[in-house]
Amino acid sequence: MPESAPAAAAADDGALVRRSMSGDIRAFELLYRKHVGRVHGAILRIVGMNHARAEELTQDAFVRAWQKLSGFRFESAFSTWLYRLGVNVALMDLRGSGNEQAVEDEVLEFAAGGDVPFCAGERADLEQAVAKLPPRARAVLVLHDVEGWKHEEIASELGMAVGSSKAQLHRARGLVRKLLGAAA
């Protein structure tokens, strides 16, 4: 019965969330242990595989989840709510990281100068290439191509137009392809 495992996990989460809401920090620790991998994985990719920064932001995400727990309405899976909150913490950090737009545009212009064919490589090469992207372009590429978000969702979270999200993605893909081609 393939559906029974996720359903059971969700039911377990519900009980743990209710206990956490009443102040049971042990229950919240169980939620942390269960979901930290997914939250940390997404944050790590958004911050370009910077492990120290990703760990700080993962901590922030769980502290914020504890603070906002009373706002969780059980309308979605807790794992989804937590994952979105974690991604939002990473994106807020990215938004607050200063005036990098001019630099990004220069790098992306360089990337956009030609259609480089995809060059299959090792997973580590691909991770490194994505990590080298400017932060906003990396966030768009990670959220769309890795995490499977839609442009509308990305644009909303990053405070940009849908067209800008599409343009950033196109340019980011071009830059990754160039980086992979240079590494090959």
Place this chain on the structure above:
Amino acid sequence: MSEHDFQWRRQLRDLSGPAQPQRDLWLDIASRIEAEQAAVPVAAPHRRRWAAGLAVAASVALAVLVAGVLQRHSAPSNTVVAVRPSTKSDPVAAMAAVDEQFKQVRTQDPRLAAAAVELDAAAEEIRQMLQQQPDAVFLVGLLNRTNERRLKLARMGQASS
């Protein structure tokens, strides 16, 4: 979608999935949550208890003074007066009880009537503000000063009658 694009999408999608932190973050998270919990509840209720305590104490002291005025003002059969505030845990209710007692000693002297009405209205307004801001100690002080004036006026009314 070309073969290259398909391969590209698949490889990028393969980057998804969970990744464990290189160290256990829970201890740091738990310390931050506990520090935050310790910081938040201590400050506000402490002030609130202090303000509530002040308000109740002030109400009790005032009730005794009003009772003194009442005893002198009333017939001998009324010498035993309920001066206790209605509840120790609710300063607003305690002050409302004192307010009722003030109404009993309100002067009938027309020269003092306008001042009495004004002081009653002021006390009522402060009591309402205290209901909205139960931890506002300054309001307790303001109410005390207003009630002292009401008491003084009651004594003046008693002397003139």
